[in-house]
Every structure is written in C-alpha cells, then in structure tokens.
Amino acid sequence: MADLLVVQIAAGQAKNFSYLVFCPQARKGIAVDPSYAPELLLAAARERQVQIDVLVNTHGHGDHVAGNPVIIQETGARLAAHPADLPGADIPLGEGDALSVGLGRIEVLHTPGHTPGSITLHPPGALLTGDTLFVTRCGRADLAGSDPAALYHSLRRLAAFPLETRVFPGHDYGPQPVSTIGFELQNNPYLRCADLAEFIRLRMG
Numbered sequence: 001m002a003d004l005l006v007v008q009i010a011a012g013q014a015k016n017f018s019y020l021v022f023c024p025q026a027r028k029g030i031a032v033d034p035s036y037a038p039e040l041l042l043a044a045a046r047e048r049q050v051q052i053d054v055l056v057n058t059h060g061h062g063d064h065v066a067g068n069p070v071i072i073q074e075t076g077a078r079l080a081a082h083p084a085d086l087p088g089a090d091i092p093l094g095e096g097d098a099l100s101v102g103l104g105r106i107e108v109l110h111t112p113g114h115t116p117g118s119i120t121l122h123p124p125g126a127l128l129t130g131d132t133l134f135v136t137r138c139g140r141a142d143l144a145g146s147d148p149a150a151l152y153h154s155l156r157r158l159a160a161f162p163l164e165t166r167v168f169p170g171h172d173y174g175p176q177p178v179s180t181i182g183f184e185l186q187n188n189p190y191l192r193c194a195d196l197a198e199f200i201r202l203r204m205g
Contacts (some may be wrong), residue, residue, distance in 0.1 A: 002103035002104040004123040004124065008177060009044055011035035018041045020048070021101060026103055032128055033064040036066050041067070055068060055080065058131070058132075064170065079091070081117065081119070093108045109122055111130075112154060113147050114140060115131075118130055118154070125166060127158060127161065130169075132155065137174060137188065138190040141204065149196060163182030167180060
C-alpha cells in the first residue's frame with residue numbers, strides 16, 4: 001500500500017483549511033472541504049499534476065462545502081460524505097468505509113458530535129479531523145444537531161491513535177497548523193478531561 005501525501009491549503013474567511021490528499025505514484029487524489037477558496041485547491045492539484053476523482057466533505061457546514069460546485073464542475077469528481085449531513089452525496093460514507101486513492105487507501109471514521117455526520121479521514125499516519133479536533137481545541141457542540149457526549153467519545157477515540165499520528169484540522173485555530181496526537185494529549189484541555197462530565201463543563205460552560 002502506497003503512502004499518501006497531504007497538502008494543507010488555507011482556504012478562506014473563517015480560517016478554514018482544505019486538503020489535497022494524493023498518491024504520488026498514480027497522481028490520483030481527493031479534494032477535502034474546498035471551503036471558500038476552491039481555486040486554491042484546484043491550483044495545488046494542477047501544480048502536482050494530480051487528477052481529483054473524489055470530493056470529500058468532513059461534514060455539512062457551509063464553510064466547508066461552499067466550494068463544492070466549483071470542484072465538481074472543474075474535475076467531474078464524485079461527492080462523498082456521510083448521509084446524515086449530506087444525504088445527496090454520490091458516495092455515502094460511514095464507519096469502516098474506505099476510499100482507494102491511486103495505490104493508497106483512506107479509512108473513514110464516523111466521529112459525530114460537532115454534527116451528526118462528521119467524519120474523520122485516516123490515510124496512513126494521519127487524521128483529517130474536520131471540526132472534531134483542532135490543534136489544542138475541539139469543535140463546537142452547541143449548534144443544531146450537535147451532541148457534546150458524542151463529541152467527547154469521538155475525541156477519546158482519536159486520542160487513542162499512536163502518538164506520532166499527524167493531525168490535520170479543519171480550521172487554523174491553534175498555535176500551529178498541523179499537530180500530532182501526542183502533542184494534543186499534552187496540550188489540548190479537551191483531551192485531558194477526566195470524564196464526560198468534566199468535558200461537558202469545559203465545552204459547554
């Protein structure tokens with residue numbers, strides 16, 4: 001199984017990140033959360049001579065999906081997302097699904113809490129966490145469809161990955177744009193909560 005490369009792209013008005021994840025051997029890739037600057041994601045793909053076959057949304061909020069029509073029109077990519085957030089997606093994604101990207105593979109984790117259909121993408125050695133886990137922070141749980149208990153359990157699940165696993169968040173909200181699970185366990189108060197009650201006090205207080 002080939003390693004996949006992750007390109008992080010600053011993508012708009014709300015400190016969003018979008019991503020290009022691709023197989024360097026096959027030059028095939030996926031676009032993730034094009035946000036308000038889909039042209040930057042397309043430019044990153046052109047620069048690396050990567051063909052985008054699939055567009056993935058980590059969840060359905062407007063600041064992540066705003067650029068979808070441009071990506072789809074320019075590339076013909078199929079849209080992939082969890083049906084709880086984007087029921088019209090061409091490729092419904094859920095727990096245990098996987099996406100083939102050239103010679104590589106991306107596993108899909110259902111990580112609800114911020115939204116019912118939030119997913120995390122797991123290429124080898126990395127997690128694209130959307131708005132579930134940020135660098136030293138986590139997603140909101142006070143929005144329509146949010147569930148703080150589900151978010152807590154999703155975060156505990158991500159915290160169990162190997163310490164060296166790289167974390168690529170959906171927004172540039174922390175002291176650095178990319179992190180690791182080890183860094184988060186040391187520096188993210190939401191991952192250091194002793195139990196659900198402490199997490200809810202911190203996140204919802």
